[in-house]
Amino acid sequence: MPSFQTPLTTGKRKSDSGNENVQPFSSNNAKRLRLESRPESNADDGYWVVQWRNHQAKKHKTWEGDGVLVVSSNGSRATLYDSTDGRQIGSGKTEMPLFDEKVINVGGKDVGLDRKITKQEYLSGICFGSNSALISQSTQDSVKQTAGKVFKPPAMRKPSLNTESNESPIKLTSHPLPRVSSLQGLSPSNESADRSETQITSSSGPLFWAVNWRKTQSSSKKQVTWEGDAFISCINQKISMLSEEGKLIGASVCKNHQHQSGDRCFVGGKELVLLNEVSAEALPFTNKYAPVENEPAPAPSSPALPPLNRCVPTASFYAVPPRLKKPIGPLHDPDAEDAVVMKAPTKEHMERYNKKQRPVVPVVLDPILARRLRPHQREGVKFMYECVMGLRKHEGQGCILADEMGLGKTLQTITLVWTLLRQNAYAGAGPAISKVLIVCPVTLINNWKAEFHKWLGRDRVGVSICDRNTDTAKTFASSPRQQVLIVGYERLRTIMKEIATCGVGLVVCDEGHRLKSSKAKTSVIFKQLSTLRRIILSGTPIQNDLGEFHSMVDFCNPGLLDEYSAFRRLYEVPIMKSRAPGCTTKELELGEKRSAQLSNIAKSFVLRREASILGNYLPPKHEYVVFVTPTELQLSIYAKVLDPNKVDDFVESNSTAESLALINILTKISSSPILLKATMDKEQSKPKSEGLRYNNIQEALKLLPSSCEIEDLTLSGKMIAVSKLLAFVKQESEEKCVLVSHYTSTLNILESFCKKKNYSYFRLDGQTPAAKRQEYVTTFNKTNQRTSFIFLLSSKAGGTGINLIGASRLCLIDSDWNPSHDLQAMARCHRDGQKRAVFIYRFLTAGTIDEKIYQRQIIKLGLSNALMGSDNSKAKSKADSFTRKDLRDIFRVHPHTSSNTHDLLECICENEDGLEDDNLDDDVNDIQSECPKGFMAASQVNSHREIHEIDTEYLERRRTSLASLEEWKHINCLKQDAFKEVEDDLLRRMLYVRPKKELVSHTGTVTEQILHSVDLENLGEMEPLTARTVPGGTVSFLFERSSVEAGEATSEEE
Incomplete structure (x- = not known):
């Protein structure tokens, strides 16, 4: 075998430098x-x-x-x-x-x-x-x-340097290296240490070389990389460096030294390595570098030298497509039919937010969503856009969308979020926001995600929900594809550290009335976010007082209403004084003035629309306040619990804890007396308390039948009425029902009743797993009556945001002191997607604490309507304070009235039969005769004594506070012709019908028998029915209101 020795260093180990083009004597010491x-x-x-x-x-x-x-x-x-x-x-x-x-x-x-x-x-x-x-x-x-035989490397052709695909490949000519007579020219000592500008020249004419080039790098760097290919030409002692496109990128003076492939030099601040000599035709703009005619022809070419073993990146095999600049213009056509265009920036806005003088383009809602929006929803999106973009007159970038339930606040918010994630009024500045945080009750997390997928699909926007996995928040903070994070209020506290600095551009708080206290942990945690754009969604923004309103405003627009102490002095105190009974003329004028100022400020960032505008889009809604007479058992228990003498002492003592405990007991008695037994069973484990709350209840428990069971609904008047209604719905229709209660104990009674009657049902309360809640709702909405007839719903666990459009009848079993809880719960059925007429029933036990709670709700709603701009002349409630007289009135039972609320209104309904005072006195005497001597039950006080105890001024104030009820239709169901006024067929069948009396005797003369028969059927004036002459569970009075009538009235006013 020939003894060929490779000229490389060693074959055992590859060099670490990675430079395959280094001249062997390029670096010497x-x-x-x-x-x-x-x-x-x-x-x-x-x-x-x-x-x-x-x-x-x-x-x-x-x-x-x-x-x-x-x-x-x-x-x-x-x-x-x-x-x-x-x-x-x-x-x-x-x-x-x-x-x-x-x-x-x-x-x-x-x-x-x-x-x-x-x-x-x-x-x-x-x-x-x-x-x-x-x-x-x-x-x-x-x-x-x-060696006898010399190694001859294979000849390789250099690839074409021309980038044009339609031109023929250029044939490169190789020139032999000049023979070196002495090895001294190749010695490392011939290379100067200071690296002169170049060592390339020619004594025989112009020369052209293909080279690699890079910017000058540190000599200590082992990994050598080249930045690109180029050509150099040496003409008249001047070196010019050309890019592959023919652009001059460097020049230098040529020195008189020899040159060969692999040599390195510096031209124009760039380091070059010579690859191979090329002809003038291979260079760009060959006519400029054409050789001179007098120059001698090049020497005949010797066998081509093999090219250097140089690595070619794979990416260079493919052409990189040029980046096309996006045209400056709107994302969607603003001139298209039904296009919804947002408000353009004002001059002041551009001076503040457009420092780079970018062109202004229209912001147009995506047609995918715009064509699905109703007129009021388009108005809502425009309002929120103007607020968060700082185009309104108030200082701040937040707003409160206070539409009533069912108006599509979720769809409006999704439309705004999608618009801000994709568009900006200033071209080239990128989208207005990149990330959105949506905070909501835990029951609505999956509902929000489902709504995003419903309107935008699963691929347009990245939506994440934060449950127990903490990695979700970290992924949202670091991934640009995760644009929307949905999290519950309680979970937000644990992940705030991960998302506080990730650049959240918009915060949306669904059911934002949770932020009614600025000192609550939920409100405090938001202070870690620097986001200015904030939106509150709430159908009931004001629930109790103006302090809650200030807390919500301070969240979305910090500092707009100043500190709470200043706000209270300037607005809250004067307004509340003007609404108190007995206020002076000066206080009234000042309060009205401050109220008008505050309402005018709120209009800039608060939008409130009533559900009546849905009359043209949804089926009609019929609302009924059903007053039901209590059973004799309930009246007897009330008489035992409410000892008049002890109640007076109790009211004067101002014991808040005792008051709340007694109110809770009275509420449970109104729902079902059996709940009283469950309450006292819990008290057995506690020390016996003295006084009213324990001793009287022990005596009342003795009145309960020993054989009563939890599924027995005959103990309560309300439960009797509810059971009748469910039976009629089951027998005569294919409709489904929702039963709402604020107490899980009441739901337990209803659940036992459903099992007894074999009614199919779902139950959603605080114990229902979050993963199952949306599943129950979806199944209930999609199945028929046979599969799911009843949905038992806890108002506090699922009374907000859930769509139960599968049911068309909703029954509110008990009422809450906070009107927002009841309003939210009653709005679960009349929503988008509902195909049937909706009937909503609020059941109240007549003359008991149920009516007092309902009356208090009407008063609170008057304050909310006054500030939200939905107030009118007929519904001005100006009695917001709660006095001792109000507290004493709560502990008073009115057994003789069909509706105490209607009595306070003092309205004269058409064809209403008045009750005789003598009959009331007789009924009271009958109850007194049954009670032990020494004390009198509060339920035995007749209407005359009540008028003496409660002065005329107090009654007038109560009547004024309930003025909004005049908009309802009042129906006395104890009248003979009441069934003609009730529109609901099922309620009409529930009305009490006087049983026909049988003839006492068939003896006597013929004349006596005829007169007796005529007296019964035609001539005799029948005694009017009263609350005391009908059995418990009878519907005694109705307040009726229909959305169809409200819509017609609104159109007439317009």
């Missing part, structure tokens, strides 16, 4: 050159190609680099050079003799001898560099003398 020029460096010195490493103690050792070792003949001195850059890295004595694969120590480094080379190879510099160039001609001659 001046110190090494000086050492080699000393007289001691004689011909007996040895030259070795070696591998070296720092001394290692580990078992499996590795080499760190390649080098060249120069050893004196006697081994007295050995010098180690790095083969990559020629620098000296060690010196010292060594052990002789030397042979292949021996490991020695030189200057603290382990050196492994690879092979010995000649002095000519060493001086030529061929042993230096990571991938040396071809051996010079003289070196090849020396190799020929020792």
Whole structure:
């Protein structure tokens, strides 16, 4: 086999530098050159190609680099050079003799001898560099003398440098390297240390080379990378560097030195490496660099030299498509039919937010959503957009969308979010926001996600819900594809640290009345967010007082209404004084003035629309307040619990805890007396309390039948009426019902009743897992009556945001002091997607605490309507304070009235039969005769004594506060012709019908029998029915209101 020796350094280990185009003598150490020029460096010195490493103690050792070792003949001195850059890295004595694969120590480094080379190879510099160039001609001659056959590398064609695909490939001409008569020209000492500008010239005419170039890099960097390809031309002692597109990117002066492939030089501040010589035609703009005619023809070409082994990136095989600039203009056509265009920025807005003078483009709602929006929803989206973009007159970028339930607040919010995530009024500035945080009750999390998927699909926007997994918040904060995060109020506290700094551009708080207290933990946690754009969604923004309104406004527009102390002094106190009974004329005028000012401020960032505007889109809604007479058992228990003497002492003592406990007991008695037994069972484990709350109840419990069960609804008047209604719905229709209660104990009674009657049902309360809640709702809405007839709903756990459009009848079993809870619960059925007429029944036990709670709700709603802008002349409630008279009235039962609320209105309904005072006195005397002597039950006080105890001024104030009820239709169901006025067929069937009396005797004369028969059927004036003459559970009075009538009245006013 021929003894061919490769000109590379070593084949055992690849160099770490990665530079395959380094000229073998491109980097040399001046110190090494000086050492080699000393007289001691004689011909007996040895030259070795070696591998070296720092001394290692580990078992499996590795080499760190390649080098060249120069050893004196006697081994007295050995010098180690790095083969990559020629620098000296060690010196010292060594052990002789030397042979292949021996490991020695030189200057603290382990050196492994690879092979010995000649002095000519060493001086030529061929042993230096990571991938040396071809051996010079003289070196090849020396190799020929020792080998019979010379290695001939295969010829390779250089790929075309022209980027145009339609042109024929350019044929490159290779020129032979000039023969070097002496190896001294290749010595490393010929390269100057200061790296002059260039070493390229020609003495025979213009030359053209293909090169690689890069910006000047640090010499210590081992990994060499080139930035691009180029061409250079050397004409008239001037070097010009051209890019592949023909652009001049550098120039320099040519010096008179030889040149060859692999040489490096510097032109225009850029480092070049020569690849191969090319013809003038291969350069861009060849006519500019055409050779001179007088120049001699180039020498005949010798066999082409193989190209350098250079790595070509894969990405260079494919053309990079140019980035097209997006046209400046709106995302959607503002001139299209039914296009919804947002308000354009004002001059002041542009001065504040458009510092770079970007062009203004219209912001247009996506047609996918715009065509689904109703007129009031388009108005709502525009309102919220103007608020969050700072286009309204108030200071701040927040708003409150206070539409009533069922008007589509969720769809309006999704439309706004999608618009802000995609568009901006200033072209080139990117979207207005990049991330959105939606905070809502835990029961609505899945509903929000389902609504996003319903209106936008699953691919347009990234929606995440944050449950127990904390990684969701971290992913949302770091991923640009996660744009919307939905989280519950309670969960927000635990993830705020992860999302506080991720750039949330918009915060939406659904059911935002949860923020009614600025000191609550939920409100405080939002202070960690720097987001200015904030939206509150609430159908009931004001529930109790103006302090709640200030807290909500301070959340969405911080500082707009000043600190609460200043707000209370300026607005709350004057307004509340003007609404109190007995206020002076000055207080009334000041309060009305401040109320008008506050309402005017609120109009800028609060939008409130009533549900009556849905009359043209949804089926009609019929609302009924059903007054039901209590059972004799309920009246007896009330008489035992409410000892008049102790109640008076109790009211005067101002014991808040006792008051709340007694109110809770009275409420449960009104729902079902059996709840009283459950309450006292819990009290057995506690110390016995003294006074009214314990002793009287123990006596009342003795009145309960010993055989009563929890599923027995005959103990309560309301429950009797509810059971009748459910039976009629089940028998005569395919409709489904929702039963709502504020107490889980009441739901337990209804659940037991459903099991007893074999009614199919679902139940959703606080104990229902969050993952199951939406599943129950979806199943109930999609199935028929046989599969799911009743939905038992806790108003506090599921009374907000849930759509129960599968049911068309809703029964509110008990009332809450907060009107928003009842309003939210009653709005679950009359929503988008409902196909049937909706009937809503609020059941109240006549004359009991149920009516007092309902009356208090009407008063609170008057305050909310006054500030939200939905107030009118007929519904001005100005009695907001709660006095001792109100408290005493709560503990008073009116057993003789069909509706105490209607009595307070003092309205004269058409064809209403009045009750005789003598009959009332007789009924009271009957009850008194049954009670023990020594005290009188509060239920035994007749209407005359009540008027004496409650002064005329108090009654007038109560009547004024309930003025909004005049809009309802009043129906006395104890009248003979009441069934003609009731529109609901099922309620009409529930009305009490007087049983026909049988003839007492068939004896007597014929005349007596005829007169008796005529007296019963035609002539006799029948006694009017009263609350005391009908059985418990009878519907005694109705308040009726229909959305159809409200819509017609609104259209007439317009």
